[in-house]
Amino acid sequence: MQLGEPECTGECCGFLSVVVQRMGNVVQWSGWQVPHGDGRLPEFDFDANEYDAEVARAGADPGWRILA
Structure with missing residues (x-):
């Protein structure tokens, strides 16, 4: 997953990759890449059923914009 402005890359100001x-x-989030080599975030583990429910909730919320 990459979060950031569409124009951003790994060396840019707001790019985040996991x-x-x-x-x-x-569900595990690991292998972080952060802007300007500011260090890595720790791994995060989530209960898969709770994670699925939250992804479904966010996907149904028109306030979220998901780019594929």
């Missing part, structure tokens, strides 16, 4: 993977009942 590996999102499902491992059984866990």
Whole structure:
């Protein structure tokens, strides 16, 4: 997943990248790339069912804009 302005790249001011993977009942965010090499964020683990519910909620909210 990459979050940022469409024009941004890894060396830009607002680019953020993370590996999102499902491992059984866990969704893990890891392998962060942050702007300007400001250090990596820790891994985050989420319950997969709760994660799915939150993604569905956000997808139904017209205030969120998801780009594919």
